[in-house]
Amino acid sequence: MQWVIGVFGALFVAGAAYLKGSLSLSGMLAAVLMGTVYFGAGNAFWFGILLLFFISSSLLSRLRAEHKEELERSYAKTGRRDAGQVFANGGLGMLLVLLNAVYPLPAWELLFVGVMATVTADTWATECGTLSRKPPRSILSGKILPTGASGGVSLPGTLAAAAGGLLIGIASWLLRQLSPGMAVQPLIILAAAGLVGGLVGAFADSLLGATVQQMNRCAVCGREVESAVHCGQPAAHARGWRWMTNDAVNAISSIAGGAAALLIGGLM
Ligand SMILES: [Zn+2]
Numbered sequence: 001m002q003w004v005i006g007v008f009g010a011l012f013v014a015g016a017a018y019l020k021g022s023l024s025l026s027g028m029l030a031a032v033l034m035g036t037v038y039f040g041a042g043n044a045f046w047f048g049i050l051l052l053f054f055i056s057s058s059l060l061s062r063l064r065a066e067h068k069e070e071l072e073r074s075y076a077k078t079g080r081r082d083a084g085q086v087f088a089n090g091g092l093g094m095l096l097v098l099l100n101a102v103y104p105l106p107a108w109e110l111l112f113v114g115v116m117a118t119v120t121a122d123t124w125a126t127e128c129g130t131l132s133r134k135p136p137r138s139i140l141s142g143k144i145l146p147t148g149a150s151g152g153v154s155l156p157g158t159l160a161a162a163a164g165g166l167l168i169g170i171a172s173w174l175l176r177q178l179s180p181g182m183a184v185q186p187l188i189i190l191a192a193a194g195l196v197g198g199l200v201g202a203f204a205d206s207l208l209g210a211t212v213q214q215m216n217r218c219a220v221c222g223r224e225v226e227s228a229v230h231c232g233q234p235a236a237h238a239r240g241w242r243w244m245t246n247d248a249v250n251a252i253s254s255i256a257g258g259a260a261a262l263l264i265g266g267l268m
Helices: 002-020 025-042 044-061 065-075 083-102 106-129 155-178 187-210 246-267
Strands: 215-217 236-239
Touching: 002 025, 002 044, 025 044, 025 083, 044 083, 044 106, 044 155, 083 106, 083 246, 106 155, 106 187, 106 246, 155 187, 187 246
Parallel strands: none
Antiparallel strands: 215 236
16 A cells, blocks of 8 residues: 555656656656655655655756756756656665665664755755855865856855755654654754754765866866766866766765764764
8 A cells, every 4th residue: 555655646746847847757757666665665754855855956946947057067967857866866765765674773764864864955055056146165175166066165055955954854853753653753863963964965075076076078168067968079087086976976975964864863
């Protein structure tokens, strides 16, 4: 029964996102699979957090969408998500849902809060940071960077990251009350786990972006880009480790955010 509700719930949400242009066709199929597993192998706690990340990010990406179009071409971070991006954001969480179904441990739940706080914080920071009039600065050197560049931080972006992480933490407390059989955990612990997890994860993302993330240079316009193709031409490797793609950076920073949330849960 859980799985049936999961399929229909996921179809409804992913279908609406596809019709609204937030997901490509492959992104919709990936989101249906993911939502089904989150609810089928999990419950409202797991599914609700995924949903909150997904809906809040889709709404934020619509803010001044035309202004972000050029950024999208260079950094492939906002707008219509394909299957790769859906798995980059929700894949680690799906693994934790499945691990918890096979071998239930409270640690999986805290790791999950930190992982989802990270992807939410990171997406919110990108969406809000790119709306700022002031350009971001490098997290390492403090030098001014082009808007949307990897490794850049800004005050609006950091505040958005904190808000996104905190929201996931508070929502996870609320969703636990709605999920029969889940142990009660104090609001303060989950709120702190979300806030700290989200900030640590977003910070890790910027740090990796400023140091070892693989970046290309466009042969036509000369800009440093994450994408392999820019201005219709293949972009050549410019810096970073070749295996450290945007997806790898997302995965590592999510693990860092999850570990931070787990630590907070253990300390408090
Ligand atoms: Zn170019």
